[in-house]
Amino acid sequence: MFEHDLKNKLIRLAHSNRDLRPHLLPLLKDGASDWIPGDLKENKVRDYLKIPKGKTIPMGKLKAEIAKLRAKSDSGEITKDESSMLKSMNLAVQFKEMGKKAKDAKPPKKVQEIAKDVEEKGGDPGLAYAVAWSVYCKYKEPGSPHCHKPATDYFPGRK
Secondary structure (H helix, E strand, O other), rough: OHHHHHHHHHHHHHHHHHHHHHHHHHHHHOOOHHOOOOOHHHHHHHHHHHHOOOOOOOHHHHHHHHHHHHHHHHHOOOOHHHHHHHHHHHHHHHHHHHHHHHHHHOHHHHHHHHHHHHHHHHHHHHHHHHHHHHHHHHHOOOOOOOOOOOOHHHOOOOO
């Protein structure tokens, strides 16, 4: 679940920020989740912060704990487990902020409709927006300022 949410956030961020695409898209390939440390699990962070499952992890609490762990790290008093937790928390903050940026960047209504249609037809929810953007930029609005490639570059091999 956590990795699926992360995949969705990476896809949305890649579509909303052209400059980040070359860096984000390789992370979405099969097996690319290996770059995520094994200890990056939402439940581990929740347990550490004593936050019940189903409740949102408060960003303020997360950042405060990161500051404490960084201070311990700077003084050389951090344990291996705390160091691992610090890495997980830093990534959690980055992903929450990426998700917020992606959520704030509203795609055109037509893209939202196409993505919803793809999901309703049984398409992978993580790829629904990628497909929707490609359809939008190739067939619906090829000259749109949202589209950063020529229409022929979307769905190569199709007419």
